[in-house]
Amino acid sequence: MSSTPTAGNRDISLENDCLKTLTAHELLSRRENMCELFNLVxxxxxxxxxxxxxxxxxxxxxxxxxxxxxx
Missing domain, CATH: 1.20.5 (Single alpha-helices involved in coiled-coils or other helix-helix interfaces)
Known part of the structure; x- marks a missing residue:
């Protein structure tokens, strides 16, 4: 049994990283919009x-x- 990642595992890992990045970007964007809405910036x-x-x-x-x- 080897511990090297298979192509499928790498794709899943890449998708998870992209999802985390997109989610973080989306949250920051929404936070910025809320701050502008209430003139906090x-x-x-x-x-x-x-x-x-x-x-x-x-x-x-x-x-x-x-x-x-x-x-």
């Missing part, structure tokens, strides 16, 4: 540029509306 580095872009878009729309009303 400082995401200002991501939000500030988004807010600046939104502000610039709104300013451009306002100017366009002002110009269309002046005509």
């Amino acid at each position: 400082d995401d200002s580095q991501r939000r500030i540029p988004l807010n600046k872009n939104l502000l610039e878009d709104m300013k451009a729309r306002l100017e366009k509306m002002k110009n269309s009303n002046d005509e």
